[in-house]
Amino acid sequence: MLLNERKIKILDAIIKDYIATAEPIGSRTIAKKFDFGVSSATIRNEMSDLEEMGYIVQPHLSSGRVPSDKGYRYYVDTMMKQKELDEAQFAFLKELIAGNINQIDYLMKETAKALAFMTNYTTVVTEPKLDKTRIRNLQLVSVDEHNILIILVTDAKVVKQMTLTVETPLGFNELTEISFVLGTSFSGASYESFTPEFCESVEKKLGRYGYMLEPIVGAVLNTIISESNTDVYTSGVKNLLSFPEFSDMDKARTILNALDEKQTLISLISKEDGETVQIVIGEENEVAHLRDCSIIKANYSLGGQSYGSIGVIGPTRMDYPRVVSVLKGMVKNINKILDNNKPKQAP
Amino acid sequence: MLLNERKIKILDAIIKDYIATAEPIGSRTIAKKFDFGVSSATIRNEMSDLEEMGYIVQPHLSSGRVPSDKGYRYYVDTMMKQKELDEAQFAFLKELIAGNINQIDYLMKETAKALAFMTNYTTVVTEPKLDKTRIRNLQLVSVDEHNILIILVTDAKVVKQMTLTVETPLGFNELTEISFVLGTSFSGASYESFTPEFCESVEKKLGRYGYMLEPIVGAVLNTIISESNTDVYTSGVKNLLSFPEFSDMDKARTILNALDEKQTLISLISKEDGETVQIVIGEENEVAHLRDCSIIKANYSLGGQSYGSIGVIGPTRMDYPRVVSVLKGMVKNINKILDNNKPKQAP
DNA sequence: GTTAGCACTCGCGAACGCCGAGTGCTAACA
């Protein structure tokens, strides 16, 4: 059986109403609330069909209908109109993230916060994946006699710091010398650049400080490739508590626990490349504890290359169109900020 | 009326039982559970007195008694035996924070996490207050043509970074030169050191880069004095949800909201100098939304000078002795780590 | 001062019954 136009309209009404009220809705209420020009009995028949097809379900035998995951999926895939944020809304969003956007941690934190504020759901943002960036600068700063801070500047303004403990103290001049060699040698390098040959050549350039190369490259590569070093920023976790579907404490606790694990979050919102916004609904979700949630996620990027992810987590009864448009706006904003920071090509 | 020994014993029993079970306790249960050698009727009389004196209250007319804030206060002030963590426990605690403790943000984050893990309450840790630290090093790192990263290293391994936007691009050599002058001039300086005379002398040393001093000093001082730049690390917020006193969603939400505000947290756990652990019970609390909570807090320090605070937030029905001992252990641990990092005096 | 006894209180959970929103089915209608 195919969905005829009236069935689609009714499904639409059910979904919209349920997103707004979180209450099961019955045929009579639909007939009254929305004007289809048919009686409740007709709607009842259609709803019976819709249920048989799996788009809606009845929580209890004698109660109204509620959209199923399949229903949301159909809604999202074929019925939902995607709208972009209008000028004013985009400007407002930009305003929200107006501080020191030159520091990546600030930018990420504020993005997560703004997104949570605008959607009223929980948001997650991952820092740019370093293995896709290029090193722009690397410098050593003395912390104390035996500890050196490695400052790593990459494309897309990601600044990472690591500390290194050394046996032999190094003075300002010595660190400067090493910094200069490393900064110039590594500039433009990416993860793949660190071949044995490359390292050897840099080691030569370092002269008597050649012994420093190994620990530094070790620390840098470790930072670049290790996923556990990717910072994840969450915001609005408490927003979830206001939804009636999570008013059961145990359920709420389970979800909050799941959202507390960095690894879970990363796997949750990371996605393959591609421009599009991806929507994961309820049971489609791989994280078992979040089977009552939907996730809407997208990648931000620089020059077509995906850098990191940004996602919104809410109940399956989510305001999909709104979140999609806000998310798109947010990605646009990050991309713009990162792009402004990109080294300009010589004319 | 004074508290005789038996009354104290009974109060102790009520508090210990309530901390463990969160259930009001009656005279008969006390008589059965604890062996006082008197009948429930006697205990009943004593409890009646204790209630009259305000140490315990009756939630409902026909139910057992529960400690009041005044009761907890008495318990904490005069009855509670403070015990230190034993060797093994302290070693365990040290183990928990074994990673890269050279970076202050990591240290703070891990401390908060470990404390939450060991107490099962919510914990808050503030970063060292910069106006009490001394600058150890300051260096400039190029991010791109127009943006410079200022790396500020202070005592107690606090590393802060700020970005500065400049009109005229500066090359590696130029930044190095400026870094050298600033690093050596500022070394050992504290907030009070920045007198006009001092700045003038540094400006002279900078020669043709003298114009850079003002924005840099501005950024540094701003970072040092602005409280909003103090980072606050929270952990275990969800722990609160498991307590029956917060099983009411609205209450839980209110508390989570309060704990979301950085400013609230700072004022909540900051305390005057002094070695001792401070305990704030229920209504004594200044934050209205946390009137059902108790806060146990302490300062960590370096050479007698308080740097930052560390606190535990839980229901008034908190395991005070345990939290106090864990908190003391944690402070001892931070102090030790910070102290190891202190520049050694020349012998 | 301590205790046993007793009448009284009251929160809580179980049992019960009603209301209303909702359903499916059938028969009549356009």
Next chain:
DNA sequence: TGTTAGCACTCGGCGTTCGCGAGTGCTAAC
């Protein structure tokens, strides 16, 4: 053939009632 009115039926939610039990205060006797 699709639509509608009518009707019997279902069942979750809610308010009421009621008994239980933990607890209390008071009194009188030890």
